[in-house]
Amino acid sequence: MQKIIQQLAREIQVGAHQITAAVELLDGGATVPFIARYRKEVTGGLDDIQLRELETRLAYLRELDDRRGVVLKAIDEQGKLTDALRLAIAQTATKQELEDLYLPFKQKRRTKGQMAREFGIEPLADKLFADPTLDPVAEAAAFTKPPEVLDDGKTGADFSTVTAVLDGVRDILSERWAEDAALVQQLREWLWAEGLLRSSKLEGKSETDPEVAKFRDYFDYDEPLARVPSHRALAVFRGRALDILEARLALPVPPEPGKPSLAEGRIAQHLGWSHAGRAADDLIRKCVAWAWRVKLSLSTERDLFARLREDAEKVAIKVFADNLRDLLLAAPAGPRVVMGLDPGIRTGVKVAVVDATGKLVDTATVFPHEPRKDWDGALHTLAKLSEKHGVQLIAIGNGTASRETDKLAGELIKLMQNKALAQAGQAQAAIEKIVVSEAGASVYSASEYASQEMPDVDVSLRGAASIARRLQDPLAELVKIDPKSIGVGQYQHDVNQSELARTLGTVVEDCVNAVGVDLNTASAPLLSRVSGLSASVAKAVVRWRDTHGAFKNRKQLLDVAGLGAKTFEQSAGFLRIRGGDNPLDLTGVHPETYPVVERIIEHTQAPVAQLMGRADMLKQLRPELFANERFGVITVKDILAELEKPGRDPRPDFKVARFNEGVDDIKDLREGMVLEGTVSNVAQFGAFIDLGVHQDGLVHVSQLAHKFVSDAREVVKTGDIVTVKVMEVDIERKRIGLSMKLGAAPRGASVRDNRFEGAGRGQHSIPRNSNAQAAPSAMAAAFAKLQRR
Template sequence: MPTIEHLIAQELGISPAQVTAVVAFIDEGNTIPFIARYRKEATGGLDDVTLRDLDERLAYLRALEARKAEVLSAIEEQGKLTADLREKIDAATVMQRVEDLYKPFKKKRATRASKAREAGLEPLAVLMMGQATTQGDPLALAAPYVNAAAGYDTPEAALQGAQDIVAETIADDAEHVATLRTLTRRQGALAVEAADATEKTVYESYYDFAEPLSRIPNHRILAINRGEKEGKLKVRVRTDADVAVATLEKRVVRRANSVFTSALRNAVSDAYKRLVAPALERELRTELTERAQTDAIRVFAKNTESLLSQRPVRGARVIALDPGYRTGCKVAVLDEYGKLLDHGTVFPTPPRREIEQTKRTLADLVRRHQTNVIVIGNGTGSRETEEVVADFIAETDAGAHLQYTIVNEAGASVYSASKLASEEYPDLDVTTRGAMSLGRRLQDPLAELVKIPPQSIGVGQYQHDLNQAALGRALTGVVENVVNRVGVNLNTASPSLLAYVSGVSAAVAKNIVAYREEHGAFTDRRELKKVSKLGAKAFQNCAGFLRIEGGANPLDATSVHPESYPVAREVLKRAGVKPEALAHGGIPDIAQRVGDLPALAQELGAGLPTLRDIVAELEKPGRDPRDDAPPVVFSRSVRDFDDLTPGMELTGTVRNVVDFGAFVDIGVKQDGLVHISKLADRFVRHPSEVVSVGDTVTVWVTSVDKDRGKISLTMVKGKE
């Protein structure tokens, strides 16, 4: 029997030694970001994504082993555990197999079979299952088991009761169920019909629909589930019952000349239609849903990672506009560090449409605060607001230095009304906080978006239909990965951002800020040990990800972990430079200065991967990996639906990636869709192979449906 470590190694395509090392680190209380960044020698350089997959499988397989132990103990207490059954349970690799094997031994609610057993009909059922009797009449053989007091007052009733016992026995057999499960997966289909065929709904394409279980794509499963939940669709798993019953008969009916053959066949049919088929339908519907949700969560996580990894716009002095109709457009002016300079309301949208007054207000704000970017939220009223802003930029003398862009406002209202927002800005109203959030999303997307529950960011599909606990775990992992990959300024980070740092809980994050407020800025990473509830293990996990600019030790501004400071100092010494040089942009030629890294690693007693990371960090201290992301696309003029014509070439920003394509912002109110078939001139299994959220792409318009507000695009020139 392979160990858990060997099973995980096979599944992930890595060595058992790597798995064993990671498991030991996890069990010691080390976080995934810490293991990924600072334990590369032991893990063979496994990245954070692989490590999280490993951690998830480890938890599942350990839970599986625990469940096996519970089941074995329960069966053994009943005195029914055989060597063969123990072997089958021990060999099970999925929870479903364990539950199938345990099913005959579970305590059941009252059933037709349990009633028959209580009436003493089990010996007759055993006789029927044995199929050895070839002489006589079934009813005559059933006559001795008549029990009028229990409701079995005729031989026919007794025979039916025995059939009920046989049917349940067949349905409880793990091997029979496994065979029928495989058959249904292979031959079954998801069949859908309308609850009311005359009603017009968004689900009309599913009113008379069927697709094999083995081929139905995940996004269709989620759409059908939603239609069913809303009462618009009726859904079932359709399979050939005759084939299923015949398959079961071949497994059960061994002797055609038994006097009980007819009754046994009836029991087989009953077992499938009454017991197995409904259970398999529920199970396979759940399996399809879990498969679709797992894929949707994966896509959501990837999109969220791309969104959080977008390049910050440094030096942007921002006018942030949160559009609306009746209540107007909220304005927040921010300096380049995100500090609020001014706020108010303008009314460029109906019903007031104070366009000239709005332009005068914008001109005054630009002049007084030297702003260079206008940010517009993409919600209600954004189209009208964008038109006014574009006209203003074209008309104003400051237009040459002024640009605007649209930002996704998903989750801004959630943040602005949150307890966190009220704690951060108790003197500001909800709408001003929302406008500020939009502006800061441009200046530093990561620092602002971590304040919002990841489920509310809105870069997936069907997120509200997904398993919220699983979605939350996945997205929290993504945020942790990005935050720790980028690093956090210990003296400026908010509690929201600090709480995603490796080893730092929400409570400890607040304690860090409280310590900072009481004692002033941190000047040395070692001061973290004085923070309440931040113990030795937490310090080990978090220290390398928390940066101190201008502190007592220049290495504190880098991603070099304190445990590696002696090695880093020796590298600097070998290079002939002082640590203070790090404050001036690093040492670009340090790799050439220190020479042969493998030899140096051996001499210093350091791991080669760690030494390479140290040298790379000393070359360019505190480098932000987000600088490699595509730049934000700014606009100076607005496009209208009427401006779009087939064949037009445009530059846009990918806003969302889903199973069937990518939505691209091309400067009109509605994002355009690039269908998966038009993402590349080759077969694309999933859009994420080609594009990510935040990418800048060149597209061509293929069609415009003004009535439905839909724009179709292609990324392959000439492919319509």
């Protein structure tokens, strides 16, 4: 374990004592949010990012260590474990290196090389390789033997001829070299650095097929393996999985007919052999070629493709996680009455009104669109609901008929303003309308939790309620939905699903605990994401609340069945109580540190209610005065910061995007239009913008700013409201090219830029990277096909 501690310390670049402390806490059941926030003294201030990396790497290194033990035992049982091999196995840093060393000792099916060794041909192979001046034919004659006769009387291995014996030499040497860990690793690293990923359309696949056409940019594609971006690698692998594309590993330089390839040259160089026209050199060349073409080329391609996929999946999962974090931490509208509209055409627009606490108070279905076209009736119904409940915000789902429904909401707002003006003689605060993502609303509607939360409400209307609530508090509502259903990732079904679920789960956990949870209003799904609370304990908390009423203080948590001292320690600091017995229960100050606050109160002679929010008073206090052996200066500083801004919400202020009137469909877009939209998704190569036309537009990284941008998240994040200019519109392929470079480049701005790499949300496009300035024409070319060799 000490070796693992030292390696983690080197990787994370912190002290070994910090790693040791963090590992002990994790092994003791502490969560990352708890350690990062309330155990800074113990870990020396490790933050949540470092702790997440530590947690992941710790699991990997422990698995590696366990596998190392299995491998050592297996080789030792064969009587082949030497001191040198034991040392090499002990020094392996990856699972791949360990498996390379174990390969020659793995139990495998009887190979041709094994058969040849069993017939005693190995000494001949060693002899010819050691001295290529020997005549292979003459030497092989002494090794011929009658064919093997199996138990069932059939003929087995046959080395009765010189040709068969020399084939046995080939099989022995090629297998030996293919299991040489140093050679395998050398070839693998060389091809990773210089090899190409090449793809082409499979024979018989028609380009007129829409599913096939999606991959047209990969019909004649190659790119250096180590530089293939995540989205292109996953696109190729998806095409291969769908039997549309053929993907292969290509050497950096194709071999000339009749001459050895670069890979064969690498093998020969590793072996210290070269063709010198000696008697056995042609045979050895044949063995080298066989080792590459038959033994190593396919396995190396498999290993490198696995590495490429793993790296691409890491990027894709990180992009999904970053977007999910931005969405969960989006600005909440807060306690306002919201009308949720789930747009539909033939099935009607589903309407749900929730009060300021998120409780569903009314529902309806209106039919303003085809086929009924009851526009006036729909307006009348919505107006009655607005007036009855005092609606302050309208949340409109961004699905089918979203723009048409947005128009309806616009007319409703005008109607309500005119009515208020007529009745009171003065205009009241206007109702605001916001188009929100409805991704996952249908999943929530049909979930068991939704049926428990709204048992007597139709499934379709539950979706409208969810749309309304996610405007009030995106975090509280979205935690009820499987993160994979929220739809802010690309190629999410192509990546490792368990790793995706694990990563997204940690994102949700981190976000929930960063914001904090109102103990008396939070749902069971939200509570279950709080540090230390399992799903069953979260349900028990809600049951206790339903039976006994609102919690008055955090100590009452210990009265909940199944919630013991350890769970209380992990969770209490993240749970908030408004209007309770102790004002500190509204803050992020942990109950275990309340004695520290009491010392501060004693020192200042001011009650806690007067201390809270008094930055002028708190900033004058010296943390050293209140620190002790258990809670040091770091913890006291955190307590003072929390008292300065008690119950602060780290999320930004709520803002609304304004869609342009008369722009309802992609056909309404024109080059040069300047529009406002919401960032719906972010990838490394660009940002997707919801303009309210049923098809997201793409701002490529080259069009995000008047400077070089390597990752779109440097400039924008999911949920941002941005102003964009329409650069290109491809109606047939439903692609919209946008730019955020609205004005002239500032003086001194770099012209270094990237070429267009993406062509639309979920689409595929693969032009080369370039450092040239990307002009509008480059975007048009990218929407078509920039991949030319």
